[in-house]
Amino acid sequence: MGKALFNKRYVVILFSxxxxxxxxxxxxxxxxxxxxxxxxxxxxxxxxxAWSAPLHDWxxxxxxxxxxxxxxKLHYGGVLAPPKENYDGIRAGMFEAAGICAAYTPxxxxxxxxxxxxxxxxxxxxxxxxxxxxxxxxPALKKELLKxxxxxxxxxxxxxxxxxxxxxxxxxxxxxxxxxxIGGEIAKVLKEFGAVPTLxxxxxxxxxxxxxxxxxxxxxxxxxxxxxxxxEVSKYISLPMSLGTMSCFYIANRDAWxxxxxxxxxxxxxxxxxxxxxxxxxFKKADDKWIPIFKKHLEFVDFPKSERDKIxxxxxxxxxxxxxxxxxxxxxxRDVLNYYxxxxxxxxxx
Numbered sequence: 540m541g542k543a544l545f546n547k548r549y550v551v552i553l554f555s556x557x558x559x560x561x562x563x564x565x566x567x568x569x570x571x572x573x574x575x576x577x578x579x580x581x582x583x584x585x586x587x588x589a590w591s592a593p594l595h596d597w598x599x600x601x602x603x604x605x606x607x608x609x610x611x612k613l614h615y616g617g618v619l620a621p622p623k624e625n626y627d628g629i630r631a632g633m634f635e636a637a638g639i640c641a642a643y644t645p646x647x648x649x650x651x652x653x654x655x656x657x658x659x660x661x662x663x664x665x666x667x668x669x670x671x672x673x674x675x676x677x678p679a680l681k682k683e684l685l686k687x688x689x690x691x692x693x694x695x696x697x698x699x700x701x702x703x704x705x706x707x708x709x710x711x712x713x714x715x716x717x718x719x720x721i722g723g724e725i726a727k728v729l730k731e732f733g734a735v736p737t738l739x740x741x742x743x744x745x746x747x748x749x750x751x752x753x754x755x756x757x758x759x760x761x762x763x764x765x766x767x768x769x770x771e772v773s774k775y776i777s778l779p780m781s782l783g784t785m786s787c788f789y790i791a792n793r794d795a796w797x798x799x800x801x802x803x804x805x806x807x808x809x810x811x812x813x814x815x816x817x818x819x820x821x822f823k824k825a826d827d828k829w830i831p832i833f834k835k836h837l838e839f840v841d842f843p844k845s846e847r848d849k850i851x852x853x854x855x856x857x858x859x860x861x862x863x864x865x866x867x868x869x870x871x872x873r874d875v876l877n878y879y880x881x882x883x884x885x886x887x888x889x
Contacts, residue, residue, distance in 0.1 A: 577803070579611040579635035579795065582619035582628055589762055589825050590697060590787065591615075591638065593817050597693065597810050604806045609799070611636070625790075626687040635795040636692055641786040642723075650683050650870055653879050655786040656861055657725040658847070658854040660699065661887050662781045665819035667696040671788055672815065673882040679871050684790060692791040694814045697759050698822055700725070700782040703769050704748055704755035707840045708777040711849050720744055721757035724857050725782045731853045741767055748772045757782055761833070762825040770829075770836045777840040781847070 581598075583591055591613070598611035620628040625637035626647050641652045654660060654674060660667050671694035674680050684690060702708055706717050715733030719726075726736035739747050741763075747753045749772040756773075758764050764776075796804075810817070833839075858876060865872025883889075 574608070576607065577609050577799065579609070580619060581611055581613045582617075582625050582634045582637040583613060583615050584617040584622045584638070586615055589821050590695060590818075592821050593695075593814075594693075594789070596817075600810065601803070601806060605803055609803050626689065629689045629790060629792050630687045632688075632792055632794065634792070636789060636791045638789055639787065640697075647687070648683050649865060649868065650679055650872070650875050651786050651788075653786075653861070653875050654696075655783055656854070657723075657728045657783045657857055658781065658851045659858070659879070659883075660696075660781070660784045661883060662699055662779050663819070663887075664696060664698050664822045665815045666886055667699070667784055668694050668815040668818050669886060670879070670883060671696060671786075672812070673886075674879065677875060677878055679875055685793065687790075688793045689790040690793045690796050691788070691811075692796075693789040693811060695788050695818050697785045697787050698762070699760055699779070699784055700757045700763075701760045701776065701778055701780040702755045702757060702782070703764050703773050703776045703837070704753070705751070705772075705774050706754045707775040707838065708755070708780070708842060709840055710843075710846050717754045718752070719755045719757060720747070720753050721782065724854075725757065728850060728854045728857060729782075732850070744769060745772060759784070760826075761829040762822070765825065765829040765832070770833050773837060775840050776833060776837045777842045779847075780842055 581594070583594075585591075587595070594613055598613060601609045601611060614634075619634050620637070622638070622640060622643040625639055626644055628634055629637050639648070641648055641655060651674070654667070654670060661670065675691045675694065681691070700721070702719065704719075706713065708714060708717075711732045714729055716735065717733075718735045718737050719729060720739045721729065721736050722738050726734075730736055737753050739753060741758075744753070744756055744758075744767055748756060748769060756764070756769050758767065758769065760778075764770055770776075799807075862872040862876055865875070
């Protein structure tokens with residue numbers, strides 16, 4: 540009796556297992572993989588700030604929409620890799636996602652630097668990020684990322700740089716003889732108008748302005764000036780100078796991205812196309828905080844478009860040098876520059 544009952548139970552268990560296995564084989568592969576928990580590590584440097592703050596909401600939203608099946612951990616302070624090695628870490632599969640600033644990875648993504656040419660980026664942060672969305676539609680930009688086994692993850696950007704300090708800039712003539720904390724190609728253009736570019740580490744800017752060592756400071760608007768309290772020792776802010784910005788964005792390891800279930804990718808791409816609005820809203824929080832404070836300390840000086848056009852005309856020589864550098868490397872510099880200018884015109888009218 541007991542033995543018969545045992546055999547009967549054995550048959551029932553075996554039959555149940557057969558049904559279960561058969562059911563699993565009838566499921567599409569993505570349905571099986573979607574049940575697994577996928578964990579991503581995200582390499583960042585510094586601390587949480589306006590540029591990275593939306594990532595926390597994105598990670599939380601991805602985990603919520605996937606019922607905890609996609610978990611993303613943000614690692615700050617360069618603990619996974621210093622910023623200059625994030626491409627290398629992505630290619631090696633050391634982590635699944637990373638932040639990138641072209642200035643920190645010289646030579647690794649040359650075509651991406653088109654968006655940080657002087658005086659080329661739109662004034663509004665939302666439009667700067669939308670231009671990143673457009674750039675990543677260009678096959679040459681995608682190909683450049685693929686060299687590092689990377690794909691676009693989230694478009695982003697830093698804000699435009701303007702000029703704050705103890706000298707008002709109403710015309711290009713006002714730049715003559717002014718000692719300006721600015722570097723790179725922007726510095727070369729301003730030098731054409733008699734400016735004296737000076738490299739000063741950001742933490743030392745406050746004292747340099749206070750002592751009169753420098754006259755004007757180029758920082759991202761508005762949080763850069765707020766973070767380093769430049770407004771406390773300044774009298775003027777000239778707007779919109781729109782000197783330029785840094786090419787900063789987020790990438791993912793291609794294999795990790797391809798391994799995601801389609802539904803996960805769908806949830807992510809909803810965020811991807813809303814990125815310009817999301818990051819713009821985050822930077823606006825800084826504007827809402829700092830602009831009222833600035834207005835108590837500073838005179839807001841209008842820098843007319845007609846004057847800025849004079850600077851842009853000088854900057855075109857920098858664009859040509861950039862094209863030659865790209866083409867010397869066998870890269871489609873002319874095509875990418877023309878593409879950028881065309882998309883910018885479609886977006887903002889010029």
